[in-house]
Amino acid sequence: MQKIIFPFLWCKSKLSLPEFIYLLGLSIIGIIFVYRITPMSGIDEMYHFFRAQQVAQGNLLAQRYANHAFGGGLDSHMIDWVDYFNEKRNQSLPADVLVAQDRALTISSTPVRKITLQFPSTASYSPIMYIPSAIGMDIAKLFHSRPDTQYYAGRLGNLFGYMFLLCLLLSILPCTKLPLLVLLTTPTALHLATTYSADPVTNLGALIFIACCLRLRLSQTSHSAFWLNCIFALAIILGLLKLTCSLLSLTCFLIPSAFFKSKKKYFQYCVLVCSASVSSAVIWNGFYPFNPAHYWNTGGDSHVQIQNMIIHPIVFLQEILNTYKIGTYWWWEDAWGRFGGGPIPLFFKIGEKTGLISVSLMIGLALIEKNRAQSFVSSGFLLALGALYSLLIILAFYVGFSHAGEGIVSGLQGRYFILSWALYLCAFSLCVPKLKLNNNYLSSVLLFANFICVLHVSIEAITVYARYWH
Secondary structure: OHHHHHHHHHHHHHOOHHHHHHHHHHHHHHHHHHHHOOOOOOOOHHHHHHHHHHHHOOOOOOEEEOOOEEEEEEEHHHHHHHHHHHHHHHOOOOEOHHHHHHHHHHHHOOOOOEEEEEOHHHHOOOHHHHHHHHHHHHHHHHOOOOHHHHHHHHHHHHHHHHHHHHHHHHHHOOOOHHHHHHHOOOHHHHHHHOOOOOHHHHHHHHHHHHHHHHHHHHOOOOOHHHHHHHHHHHHHHHHHHOHHHHHHHHHHHHOOHHHOOOHHHHHHHHHHHHHHHHHHHHHHHHHOOOOHHHHOOOOOOHHHHHHHHHHOHHHHHHHHHHHHHHHHHHHHHHHHHEEOOOOOOOOEEOOHHHHHHHHHHHHHHHHOOOOOOOOHHHHHHHHHHHHHHHHHHHHHHHHHOOOOOOOOOOOOOHHHHHHHHHHHHHHHHHHOOOOOOOHHHHHHHHHHHHHHHHHHHHHHHHHHHHOOEO
């Protein structure tokens, strides 16, 4: 039992009181989101829910079907219940709480059967990202709960998993704790964590790997063998989160060579870590390739796009530059206050001004961070890695989503750049001079101000959802 609760106790001991209160307040908002955001109205929630249910049933690997499709057999009770919300969403009509409860009660009295569905856009994902929500669903299932209870339990599982990983990240990070906390707790991030999205585990899992590397780089830490083993294990997981995440395994080169007997051992370890990450990504994507243009019928053709890159490099570079020019501001707006996956009215964006305030608070928290080290080498490395990662995301969508002649790379969303922004924040924190201020008091004030921004947008979002789920 002690081994089970040790990670939670360790995280709690590493959190400051303002951090703990901030996370507690966000947890309360999150629980309200779980029940007040219309079921199946989250960002791509329907497809993530199918994959989470599949994992909860113990089917970690998706079934293959013709035409490069993936899916599997799902229990009918949950599918029959959520179909009500899918119908209402597609008709842009409100859903009724009492009707949903009666439907759940009626469905519970019928025998369970298997319904075969194809959901290749998420069935091709590793089951790792869905473990928290799957655990929540399985706990509810143990008590023979109704399908609506199981559904909310899955959402709660994703929220609690998100909060635990946030605490773990803050416990490991040697720098940039509060700026990253602000970045990772935007209203949209909370929205994703309280639905069935895979983003919380993907982003936080990748950042925990980076945090372990930075801990060895910037802290006088003991038990270096433990951290080196953790980094290797996390590198394998990193490749399973997303193919693009394997690029972040390069962070291991920030680990000081002093932890190894020789430069050769150090280089071998770094190569092994990167190889493990890339190998896990390639092997998984070899069995379950992710092809968004095919799944979402965008008209894109990867072969044509790669050919255009080679034959028309100037046009290709102009398209990439136009994407950055048009998207940079829009991506933050999208990552701060976007709710729902569509169609309207269950897809909306709010809080543009509070989003700008949050950016200024992040910068302020980075400037006044207490006991942070200055490392221009680490800063430059993280800045370059962040730029490379954002470019890789854009290239992935250029090849795998966009069609020829669009002028910009399409399909991009702000949340895809969270990891790049996190690297930029760390780089900024490690290169700017320290300010001689009352850091503890001021940082608490700035963190509270950001909580007010998040709360304001969250209340506005709940008000919108109240019109369509009552």
